[in-house]
Amino acid sequence: MQERLEPGKESASPVLAVVGVGLIGGSFAAALRRKGRVSKILGVGRNRRSLQEAVDLGLIDAAISLEEAAREADVIMLAVPVGTTHSVLAAMLPHLGEDTIITDAGSTKVSVVEAARAALGERVGQFVPGHPIAGAEKTGPSAATADLYEGRTVILTPLEENSAAARLTITRLWEACGARVVTMEPDTHDVVLASVSHVPHFLSSVFMWQVATAENSDLRLALAGSGFRDFTRIAAGSPEMWRDIFLANRNAILSEITEVRHALDRAEQALLEGNGEKLHDFLERAALARRFWGSRSGLK
Amino acid sequence: MQERLEPGKESASPVLAVVGVGLIGGSFAAALRRKGRVSKILGVGRNRRSLQEAVDLGLIDAAISLEEAAREADVIMLAVPVGTTHSVLAAMLPHLGEDTIITDAGSTKVSVVEAARAALGERVGQFVPGHPIAGAEKTGPSAATADLYEGRTVILTPLEENSAAARLTITRLWEACGARVVTMEPDTHDVVLASVSHVPHFLSSVFMWQVATAENSDLRLALAGSGFRDFTRIAAGSPEMWRDIFLANRNAILSEITEVRHALDRAEQALLEGNGEKLHDFLERAALARRFWGSRSGLK
Numbered sequence: 001m002q003e004r005l006e007p008g009k010e011s012a013s014p015v016l017a018v019v020g021v022g023l024i025g026g027s028f029a030a031a032l033r034r035k036g037r038v039s040k041i042l043g044v045g046r047n048r049r050s051l052q053e054a055v056d057l058g059l060i061d062a063a064i065s066l067e068e069a070a071r072e073a074d075v076i077m078l079a080v081p082v083g084t085t086h087s088v089l090a091a092m093l094p095h096l097g098e099d100t101i102i103t104d105a106g107s108t109k110v111s112v113v114e115a116a117r118a119a120l121g122e123r124v125g126q127f128v129p130g131h132p133i134a135g136a137e138k139t140g141p142s143a144a145t146a147d148l149y150e151g152r153t154v155i156l157t158p159l160e161e162n163s164a165a166a167r168l169t170i171t172r173l174w175e176a177c178g179a180r181v182v183t184m185e186p187d188t189h190d191v192v193l194a195s196v197s198h199v200p201h202f203l204s205s206v207f208m209w210q211v212a213t214a215e216n217s218d219l220r221l222a223l224a225g226s227g228f229r230d231f232t233r234i235a236a237g238s239p240e241m242w243r244d245i246f247l248a249n250r251n252a253i254l255s256e257i258t259e260v261r262h263a264l265d266r267a268e269q270a271l272l273e274g275n276g277e278k279l280h281d282f283l284e285r286a287a288l289a290r291r292f293w294g295s296r297s298g299l300k
Numbered sequence: 301m302q303e304r305l306e307p308g309k310e311s312a313s314p315v316l317a318v319v320g321v322g323l324i325g326g327s328f329a330a331a332l333r334r335k336g337r338v339s340k341i342l343g344v345g346r347n348r349r350s351l352q353e354a355v356d357l358g359l360i361d362a363a364i365s366l367e368e369a370a371r372e373a374d375v376i377m378l379a380v381p382v383g384t385t386h387s388v389l390a391a392m393l394p395h396l397g398e399d400t401i402i403t404d405a406g407s408t409k410v411s412v413v414e415a416a417r418a419a420l421g422e423r424v425g426q427f428v429p430g431h432p433i434a435g436a437e438k439t440g441p442s443a444a445t446a447d448l449y450e451g452r453t454v455i456l457t458p459l460e461e462n463s464a465a466a467r468l469t470i471t472r473l474w475e476a477c478g479a480r481v482v483t484m485e486p487d488t489h490d491v492v493l494a495s496v497s498h499v500p501h502f503l504s505s506v507f508m509w510q511v512a513t514a515e516n517s518d519l520r521l522a523l524a525g526s527g528f529r530d531f532t533r534i535a536a537g538s539p540e541m542w543r544d545i546f547l548a549n550r551n552a553i554l555s556e557i558t559e560v561r562h563a564l565d566r567a568e569q570a571l572l573e574g575n576g577e578k579l580h581d582f583l584e585r586a587a588l589a590r591r592f593w594g595s596r597s598g599l600k
Contacts, residue, residue, distance in 0.1 A: 133525040153523060188519075195511060196524040200531040202567065203503060205586040210563040211495060212589035219488075221593050223453060224496040225433040227534040229599045231500040234527040236590040239583035243576055250571055257568060263510040267502065268557060271550055276543055283539035286505040289512035290536040293521050299529045 013039040014074030014169075019066065019088060021045055021054040023135065024105045025079030026144025029059050031177035034146040044069050054141040070095035075169065078104040083244035085112050089119035089127070096123065103128045103170045107193060107241075109157045109186035111248035116159075125161030128170045130154060131189065132179060133197075139238055150178035151298055157186040194252035199260060201234050201242055202253065208235040313339040314374030314469075319366065319388060321345055321354040323435065324405045325379030326444025329359045331477035334446040344369050354441040370395035375469065378404035383544035385412050389419035389427070402427045403470045407493060407541075409457045409486035411548035416459075425461030428470045430454060431489065432479060433497075439538055450478035451598055457486040494552035499560060501534050501542055502553065508535040 016038040018025040025043075032038045043060030045051045051063040069076055070092035080088055085106060092102075106112045109129050116127045134152040154174045158167050171181045211220050246253060270278035316338040318325040325343075332338045343360030345351045351363040369376055370392035380388055385406060392402075406412045409429050416427045434452040454474045458467050471481045511520050546553060570578035 133523055135526060152525070155523070192516070192520050192523050195514065195520050196528045200507065200527055202571075203507065203564075204531055205583055206563045206567050207500065207503065207560055208586040208590050209567070209582055210560050212585065213563075214495065214559070216492070220492050220496050221589075221597075223433055223455070223492050224593065224597065225452070226435060226599055227500055228496045229594075229597065230530045230533045231504055232590050232593075233530040235586045236594060237587060239580050239587050242583050243580045246571055246579055247574060247576055250574065254568070254571060257564075259514070260507055260510050261564075263506045263513075264503075264557075264561075267506050267509070268554070271502075271546055271554060274547060274550065276547055279546055280539050280543045282509055283505055283542050285512060286508040286535045287537060287539050289517075289521075290508050290532050293524065293532075294529075294536060297521075297524065297529065299526055 013037065015040045015042065015072060017042040017044060017064070017069035017073035017076045018060065018079060019044040019069065019076065020079035021051060021060055021141050021144075022079060022139055023143040023148070024132065025077055026054060026057075026059045026141045027134075027146065027148035028077050028079070028105070028132075028173075028177060030144050030146040031149055032173060033058075035176045037173065037176045038075075042069055042073060050141055054144075057141055057144070059141055059144055066091045067095045070100070071097065073097075073100060075173065076100060076102040078102065078106070080104075080106075081238075081241045081244040082106040082108050082112055082115075082248045086115035086119045089116055093120060093123065096126065100126060101128060101166045101169050102126055103130045105130060105132055106248075107131060107197065107245045108248040109155075109189045113157065113159065113186050124159060125163060126166065128156060128158055128162050128166050129186065130156045130170060130174070131193070132174070134179075135237075147178065149174070152179050154179040154181050155189055156181060156183045157189055158183060190249050191252045191256075194249055194256045198245055198249055198253050199256045201237065202246065202257065203260070204232050204235040205242070208232045313337065315340045315342065315372060317342040317344060317364070317369035317373035317376045318360065318379060319344040319369065319376065320379035321351060321360055321441050321444075322379060322439055323443040323448070324432065325377055326354060326357075326359045326441045327434075327446065327448035328377050328379070328405070328432075328473075328477060330444050330446040331449055332473060333358075335476045337473065337476045338375075342369055342373060350441055354444075357441055357444070359441055359444055366391045367395045370400070371397065373397075373400060375473065376400060376402040378402065378406070380404075380406075381538075381541045381544040382406040382408050382412055382415075382548045386415035386419045389416055393420055393423065396423065396426065400426060401466045401469055403430045405430060405432055406548075407431060407497065407545045408548040409455075409489045413457065413459065413486050424459060425463060426466065428456060428458055428462050428466050429486065430456045430470060430474070431493070432474070434479075435537075447478065449474070452479050454479040454481050455489055456481060456483045457489055458483060490549050491552045491556075494549055494556045498545055498549055498553050499556045501537065502546065502557065503560070504532055504535040505542070508532045 018029050021043040029041045041060045042064045043054050044066050054060045112129055117124050132154045134148050174181050267282050318329050321343040329341045341360045342364045343351055343354050344366050354360045412429050417424050432454045434448050474481050567582050
């Protein structure tokens with residue numbers, strides 16, 4: 001049933017199973033189908049309606065169980081809250097094909113690698129950890145698009161147990177999605193992502209919570225404009241997914257929040273003093289950095 | 301030269317002068333020209349190149365001085381940093397036509413009203429303070445569009461010295477731009493806008509500053525994605541304009557920052573405890589509020 005994956009030789013069109021067919025998993029499926037890089041796409045999920053929607057949208061060919069996915073797929077993509085990584089892998093292990101390669105799209109990597117080692121034991125080499133830097137405030141299969149990963153960066157944090165063939169298979173699939181693949185250590189990933197992804201989400205949610213629970217929140221929200229819209233957009237994201245990310249990357253996030261508090265202290269002090277020059281310098285540094293990033297990031 | 305503005309009788313097509321022909325002033329001009337609501341549009345600005353660009357783009361018919369604007373215009377829109385309100389009004393006063401109406405687009409209102417009273421004295425009734433809740437990260441005349449104010453809210457904080465005719469003229473012009481006009485007290489405006497506009501900008505800039513000045517900022521910025529993009533978009537705004545806003549509305553902003561810090565303390569404590577339930581509840585409250593707002597705000 002399984003095609004052999006020898007070093008340098010990839011499965012021409014593997015059977016793909018996606019666990020969690022939402023924006024991330026569904027877009028991976030859609031991109032690979034468009035490129036003809038998979039022969040069949042199977043979907044696993046907790047939510048029956050959502051799975052049926054994925055079938056109706058043509059993202060997956062059939063909805064199956066975790067056990068079936070473990071048995072039938074050549075490549076398995078986990079696109080689930082990071083806190084469920086261990087239980088999903090443990091459930092698949094007894095049924096897992098010898099040459100099946102599993103990857104994930106989790107937003108933290110140290111905790112995911114730990115979970116994979118604990119769940120898969122000596123077969124952890126079949127798991128190639130990854131994280132696509134892509135997403136949107138939308139969720140669910142209907143948000144999935146074949147071009148979500150075009151021009152985006154995917155980080156792999158390969159294990160020393162991974163074979164060259166396993167790394168290559170996952171790398172090539174992401175490249176087929178239009179992504180640029182980079183590799184790094186899991187802890188480097190987690191510290192950097194705490195800074196540029198997890199902390200912004202935390203602060204956006206904190207701010208949104210504060211406005212929504214304020215006494216005159218209706219008036220506030222009635223007068224909120226496009227700046228508010230942009231600043232709070234990420235706060236609409238999945239509470240389950242982000243709770244898991246925050247818990248999984250707690251130390252790095254707390255450490256970065258401390259740094260942001262120091263910066264806030266400084267800026268607030270300048271405001272308290274009415275120091276226009278200090279305020280201007282701080283705002284200008286931020287504005288120039290943001291404009292430069294905007295002109296280079298390729299993100300519209 | 302001046303048309304009479306009696307109660308209930310508006311100038312059919314007044315001469316408009318825009319002081320500061322950037323995104324806000326230029327879009328006001330473009331919208332009114334499209335609707336045929338002004339006979340002529342004059343532009344005033346410090347930056348000669350920017351003014352020439354406004355002429356080339358057809359936003360204004362001619363670039364003139366402040367004194368000429370005061371003499372020749374029926375309606376004057378101030379779209380300048382709020383900190384310059386006093387000096388601009390004081391420079392115009394000696395030349396100001398008796399029936400000329402001035403309005404502004406400043407993001408704070410208490411300080412603008414104070415500046416107007418100080419600069420115009422007994423003629424302050426000619427000044428109708430306003431604030432369109434619209435904007436973008438882009439600046440300059442080239443960013444101006446005739447539909448910036450379509451479906452947006454404009455807040456007027458009229459003075460008791462304003463005539464009914466003066467209020468009506470400004471209200472009708474904004475309505476011609478497609479905006480919905482609401483009125484409120486200046487201090488209410490400032491407290492609410494501190495919450496939903498000024499504090500988000502402050503936090504976004506603080507965060508951007510912290511990332512840009514971190515030791516490994518290059519790596520961080522290379523891995524920043526769409527969440528980062530949205531959260532920091534407003535930090536690219538004009539440092540001069542925002543310095544003035546922060547200084548003009550300092551007390552309300554400092555008070556709101558304190559509230560956000562309290563909310564941050566609570567969320568951080570839940571994270572520190574590893575309390576998934578508390579974290580989830582907090583994230584869910586924020587997400588539901590943001591999604592509800594998004595579905596109602598009419599802002600894409």
